[in-house]
Each structure stands twice: as C-alpha cells, then as structure tokens.
Amino acid sequence: MKISGTSITSIDPSTGEAIGSVEISTPEDIQKAFKRAEDSFHFWKNVPLKKRISYLKKVGEIIFEERDEIAELITKETGKPLMESYSSDVLSSLDAISYYCKNSQKILKRERVKFNQPFLFGKKAWIEYEPFGPVALISPWNYPFSIPIVSIVPLIIAGNTVLFKPSEFTPMTGKKIEEIFKKAELPEGVLNVLYGDGEVGREILKQPVKKVFFTGSSQTGKEIMKLCSERLIPVVFELGGKDPMIVLKDANLDTTAWAAVWGSLFNCGQTCSSVERIYVEEEIVEPFIQRIVEKMKKLKMGIDFGPIQNEKQHKKVKEHLDDALSKGGKIIYQIDIKEKRGLFFPPTLLYNLNEGMKCIKEETFGPLIRIIPVKDWKEAIELANSSNMGLSASIWTKDLEKARNMAKEIQAGTIWINNLLYSYNATQCPWGGIKESGIGRVHGKFALFEATYPKLICSERGKKKGELWWFPYDEKKIEMLKDGITFLFGKGIKRLKLIPSLIKWFLR
Template structure:
C-alpha cells in the first residue's frame, strides 16, 4: 500500500480582533479579560502564545516569579480554613452549578480549546463532557465519600471507633497543555470539594481554557482565593510549587515527574503523578474487524494522538491482520484534516512546533530503520503550520526510537502475532503502564486478557473513552506511567488526611487490678475467637 493524503478543510484568516485571527474565535478583548484572572505581582514578565491553526498570537500572558508564586500559596493558605468550614453540601452545590454553566456556555469553551490546542471540535467536546461528568460526580457523591465512618471497636459496645477525613491544606496542581479543560477539572474540582484551596499552574499554551473554567467556578459561587492560577515556566516557579504544596498533583512527562517526586520526598508530603505511556491495543482473532478498525482510528488519532491514554501500538492476530490493516488504512485515509471551529474536521493539528518536530523525527527514524509507512507520514503545511497526517507504520523493529518511546502524536505501529500469550507479553514489555485496549466478540475472554495487562486502565471494545468517561472509577498508571489515581473515590480521598478516633468505655484494655495476666490473656483469647465469628468484624 502507498501513502495517501487525507482530505482537508482550511480556515480563512480574519483580522486581529479575534484570538489567533481565526474565524469565529472569541475576541482578543475576551482573551484579555480571562488573562486578567492570572495571579500576578511585581516583577511579572510576559510571554506571547500563538494559535496552532495560524501561528498568530492568542494572548500575552504574565509570568510569575518565585515570590509571586509563594505569595499565591500564602493567600490560599489564609483562605483555606474558611473554605474548609463551608459545608460539603454547599461545596457540592457549587460544583453542580458549575456543571450547568459549563454546558450552557460550551460553545465558547469549545472555541478556546480549539484555538489554543489545535484539536478538532469533536475532540474538544470530549473535554467539555469530561468536565461536566466530573462536576456532576463530585457534586453528587462527595458528602457520602467524605462522611465520617463508624467502625467496629475492639470491644463491642464498649469501644466506639470513627474514621474521619481532613483536607490537606493547599493543593498544588501542575496541568499539561494537551487536555487543558478536562484535566483541570479532574484535578482541581475534587481538591476543592474536599475542603482544600488550590494553586494551579496550567501550561502557558492552553492557559485560557483553564482560566475560562476558573471564571465559571467563581460565577458558580467559589470564593476568591480558593483557587488561584499562576503562570510560568517550571524552571522558574516549579521549586516554589513543590515546596509550598501540602499535596502536589502533576500531569506530564516521566522525567519531570521523577524530578518533582525527588524534590517532594524530602518534605514527606504526598503527591500523585500521571506520566507517559506507550499504550497497546490487542485485537483477538474473533474480533469484529470493522469495529476494531473504527475503534483504532479514534484510539490513535483523537486530539492528533496527543492524549496520554491514546494507542500507539496495535497487536493483531495474524489470521485477521491483513483484513484489519486494510480496513484501518481505509478509515484513516478518510479522516478529514481541518482548522476551522466547527465539526467538519475529523482530526486537528499538533499543538506546538516541538511536537511537530518530535513526530517527524520519530517517523523518519523508523523509516531509516526499515519501517514501512502504510499511510500518512508527512507534515501538511497546506492545511496549517502544525498539521501532520495520521500515520500507520508496519515492520517497526526495536532499533526505531518509536518502538519503545512515546511519540505523542498521530502515529501508530501495527504488529502481528500468533499466540495471545505472546501478544500480552509484548504489550507488557515496556516501562510504561497507563492504558490498554482489547477487542473481542467474547467479552469474558477479553476480560481475562485485560487482567493480565499491567496498565492502570483497560478498555474492552473501546480505545480509552470507556474508562476515561466513567469518572466514578479511578484512572492512573502503573510502573513509570505514574503514582496515584484521579477520578472516583480515590481521586477525592487522595486530597484528604485520614484520622481515626476511638472512645473507650468501661472495660480497659489491660488487666484490672487483682486479675492475673495469665487469666486476662486466656479470657481475651476466647473473646477474640468469638469476635472472629461475628459478621462485619
């Protein structure tokens, strides 16, 4: 097969009154109003950020210094006790109001996400829906999850034991550029509803999306200073965030995550890290080939592959490999590339010039080591400055950089296999363990395979959205893909300190005066055998 370019749509340019000069984008005045929400102070510098679709400016962003960042933490620390005394019921109501605001104003949110990240509008809607789901989940369930819990005491009726949760204090959140709205919501909102205040550092490239949610949260009733946003390079303000946070939540690269973990370790404070991935998909011999191929297009090329849980490796049983590859290539070639703020495009742009360079180098390196480009494999400046075709490779060997290293772009390698055990072993043969996908008509068999994969999430007959969208269950990585989880009860309770309180009545936990220790221990041993038989003990 030979490479065929995808069909395209292009955007018309418009004057500087719109962000990035993009037709239909919010005005530059609107961007300036959002930027005004950034925490600043004396000595703030600035950077100009550009739109991937046009490489024209989107915003001039103030950059925090170390002192400005520490001052933001000080304000958050002063605000935290009052916020913590706000009832959980009221915190929930704020999140439910935010849920409605996000859905009501989604068109502006979609525009901002597209303008800043370059992704297709349907991929941007994934962020709107995820934000709404997270707001609703914690808006409905936090009081139950945070409520004090009674536990059976050591002596029935005489020991009353209670488990309670305290907010940690001020949570630091460092967010990436690739999912600026969804990951802000998934990390910031549970921290707030748990009674913490938050200082967040979103990436400069996509700061407007985070600031948009910040504005809506305050409209929903969140007190000023409960959530503050600072901007700046990690090399300048990262140390302050690591040193001032009572808990740190980071999403980004594995090397940076390791550095942050080392910096935090000396303070004995806790953290969660979602890091890199090289996510596999296994297509079992009985899979619906057409469905698996369609699912692979979404799993590999949503957000132009710039998604931590997107698939970069596909293992297909040899009995269906040719049929799968033909179907997959056909559907991939049908993807429409586009740079307009509507739903016409199937795939958008890469977000930064660095990502375009990294993707191009990975594909060139694979070619140089014998890989076959089945479709795609080239930049598309005719569509926009940072576009790259969705790319499928075969014959990739371990000499190629992308064989084991995360590409984080619209590139996937397809491999054959004859034995399922071998496919599982190859899927697990990576330092990463973030997400995986298994396809089969026999879901029981697929679940057996899923339990053998060393990844934090596994999706059966889906690429990533089933677990990503089910916000009531935890999401995170094994091995070098991270520590800790977001979403579900885990994503809320990690932002709390656990405290156990027991009240003892009557009988003491040592022999009473005049009772020999031998008699006491024998009596207690009988009691322990009885307690073992009591349900719930």
C-alpha cells in the same frame, strides 16, 4: 507559545497566530498565592460540605452557559477539532461536576468503625475524611480544560485550597478557568491560578504545599517526585502511556479498524491513553491493514484531525518516525497534508517495526499508527507488558471469556474489551496507571479519597480505671491475657472453661 520578558503569548498551532497573553507569575506572586491559600484553608475547610457543593454547581452552570465559547477557545489554543473540544473537555468537565455534586456527601460522610474484638467492648470509633490544606495542581496542554477541572472540583469540594498552574502552552484556557471560578464567586484564596513554565512549577513546589497533583510526562513526574521526596510530600501522578491494542483473529475487523484509527489519532495522538502499539494476530494482518487504510482515506485535515500543539512535540513525533524508517520501518499509508501552514503532521500508518524503535518503546504522543504482527494472544500480552508504562489497554475479540482472562494478565490501570478510551468521560470510573504511568487514582470516589486523609477518632466514656494491658504488669495479668487469647483463637470445648476468667477481664 512564546515567552517574551514577563509574559507568555499563546499561539494557535493551526495558523501560527497569537491568541492572547498572560503575565508570568513571579516568585513573590507565588508566595502571596500560597499565603492566600493557607489563610483561606482555615475558613474553607469549615464551610459545610453542602455549601461548598453549591459553589461548584454554579461553576457547572457557567461552563454550560459558556460551552461554545470554551470549546472554541480550546480548539484555537490546542488545534484539536471542535468535536473533540466538546467531547473531551466540555463534556468531561460537566460530567465531573455533576458527579461530585451528587455523590460527595455520600462518599465523604463520617464512617463508623465497629470493634468486633471482645476486649474492646464499649469503645466507639469513626473515620472523618479531612482535607490536606493548600495543594499544588500542575496540568498539561493536551486537555487544558477537562484535566484541571476534573482535579480542581474534588479538591475544593473536599475542603482543600489549590495552587493551580496551567500549561504554559495553553495559558488562555487556564485564564478562562480562573474567570469561571471568579464568576461563581468562589471565596478568594480557595483557587489561586499561577502562570508560567517549569520554573514557575518549581517555585510552587518550594512552598509548603501538603500534596501535589500532576498530569504530564513520566520524566517530569520523576523530577517532581525528587523535589517532593525532600519533604515527603505525597503525590498523585497521571503520567505517560504506551497503550497496547490487541486484535485477535475473530475480531470484527471493520469496527476494530475504525477503533484503531480513532484511538491512535484522537487529539492527533496527543493523549496519554492513545493507542501506541497495535498487536495483531498474523492471520488477519493484511485484511486489517487494508481496512485501516480505507478508514484513513476518509479523514479530513482540520475536521477529523488537527495539528501537533507545539513545536517541541512536533519535533519529537518526527524524530520517532525518522528513527523507525532508519531501522527498517515501512510507511504503508500517509495522509497528504496539502497545506504546510501551522504544525500539522501527516497521520502515518507504519509496519515492519520492532521493539528497538523509539516509536515502540517510548511514548510518541503523535499521529502514528503502528502495526505489529504476533503469533497469538500470549505473545501479544508478553509484548504489551514489556513496556515500562501501564496506563490502559484494549482487547478485541468475540470470545469474551478469553478477553476477560487476558485482561487479568495485562499490566495496566484500565482494560477495555471491544472498545477504548470512553471510561475517561464517565467520572465514576477510576483513572490512573501502574509502573511509570502514574501513582494514585483520579476520578470517582478515588479522587475524593486522594483529596483527603482518613482520620480515625476513637472514643469511650472514660469511667474505667484502666486496661488489662496497662502498667503495672504481673503474673495474674499475663495469665488472664493468655486465657483471653486462647478463648478468642483456640479451638475445642475447653475454651468454655475460660469464661469466668474472661468475665473478670471485662469487669476490670
């Protein structure tokens, strides 16, 4: 990525060649975009839900028709293998659109609330799920297509309007998203795409948006939260991860080794739910490492793994590796990067690590595989929970009962047993973390609940003169209220004696 004057040029991290450029949004552009979003909201929220869904169905059709072009653009702009552009961006997006188009009406329908309390007899109530209004969506560069699509779709279906800023590192994918929604003839002002770096993001947050949805680093999330706290703007954050993989001695080592390699190196490790720590029971450390080396030797640069997406991230990964080596860490195996072009970084298997190293305590977001021996599963869980992050984790064992019990003890938003990562592509599954890994949930019905607020509406015919608990108070009312409480929550046959008093209560 290169910022020059008023434009951003996107750079292919594999070759260093320019892909295209976009104009940086000015403060005036952002203010106008918010005004469009605000004006459009009053119209859009009243469009029938079925009609809103029809626009998103058209978006899905366009994405499917242009899936090859989209995948190739993502691979150029991020450097990830083409296989991963299809699996983690195109597939995820189509699955999300399909899910919300099929399920939103059921999830967002009016919900009846029953009054079971006798003293509220005759009253009715229901919940309406109301959109917030203009909301801000700020997305990252690692999954520049699926992460925004998976958020935009439920926000728009629910009736919100959106100010969307794609990452400055992947502006052309953001531009493609803008083009797709225009082709779908989404009404003007419902989706407003703004381009730029953190300064543009801060300018967006100066607008009176009603909620903020952000995916990115924990540090940036904290900065955004400070800005939002001044006006008590609610937020949904999907932040960093330091995901542990726990391998017990009875695990299928061959399958687990492949999972460790793939889970650590998928998207070159630039995934919030990448495997960043592998805790292995001591008895099987050596054979497990041998199998990991065997798997790593089969990987090919440019086919199985790509480059780091940008120079800043490349420096961070190198810093983490250098820090580990300076503190006693050992390289067991490193894939040779013959070509020095682009931002490729050699996938590296590390051993002899400790909790004081940056690659163990901080999110690396890069192609490092870290093995840490443990005495038993209890020590593994203790170390897994020592992180200030808690996005996801995986457990590998043939003892499923033990795994389920372990899952209850691990502090994370998602736990996989004998697999990993796949639930992100199943939109019905909630996604999000605890601790510094995020606030709230995306995906599934939870994304629609985050995109709305529940409005309770209570109603009755209005024929009564008043309520027992209204003014003026007197001793008779107090006695009737006391009798009512005794009848409802007391015990024994003496409650029946209070029925005449209660009849008077209800007949008021």
